[in-house]
Amino acid sequence: EVQLVESGGALVQPGGSLRLSCLASGFTFGGYWMTWVRQAPGKGLEWVANIKEDGSEKYYVDSVKGRFTISRDNAKNSLFLQMDSLRGEDTAVYYCTRSFFCARCNGNWADDYWGQGTLVTVSS
């Protein structure tokens, strides 16, 4: 059974830092792109960043570029999100997702498994 378990969410002051973790199990972690998606309280979903299987490619939404860093440790089946210079608008539940590539679908990507999320609150 595929499982993604996030941790590390907390209350942090503006300008502070936090590191989120996602522990994966039930699949070959190193064989998949992984993604972080967030959801502010009462709001919709926002894609944050993703990372290639071997960590050699990373992509970010503009609002977090230069402040957030996505990384992974395939030996430990773990995905990370280092969040620096946090702002109030970063307050959200952060979800870790597995992204799968459908070669027969013209190369479509989709997030087929999601963790339960971890809450990050940025406030003084």
Next chain:
Amino acid sequence: DIQMAQSPASLSASVGDRVTLTCRPSQTIDIYLNWYQQKPGKAPKLLIYAASNLQSGVPSRFGGSGSGAEFTLTISSLKPEDFATYYCQQTFTTPWTFGQGTRVEIK
């Protein structure tokens, strides 16, 4: 960034109704379009990928169609467990953006 416009923002329907949700990207995206269902306090769940492919384990009353710049999610006969918020997502180019969601409520 590609903007995703979902309509309606919300709708009220009864059990057994057929409902259609629409998603329009700000530019053409071929079939790089997914649909997710989210219930309160839960993580989203993938329903449809690549516009029309039913994710494993998802009931056949859910169907997706469209390509390019207009997509639809249809629920052929609403069941009580289908009352939720539905999001479309484009994966044509990063950042992979979501629509604002359509909330399906009980009439």
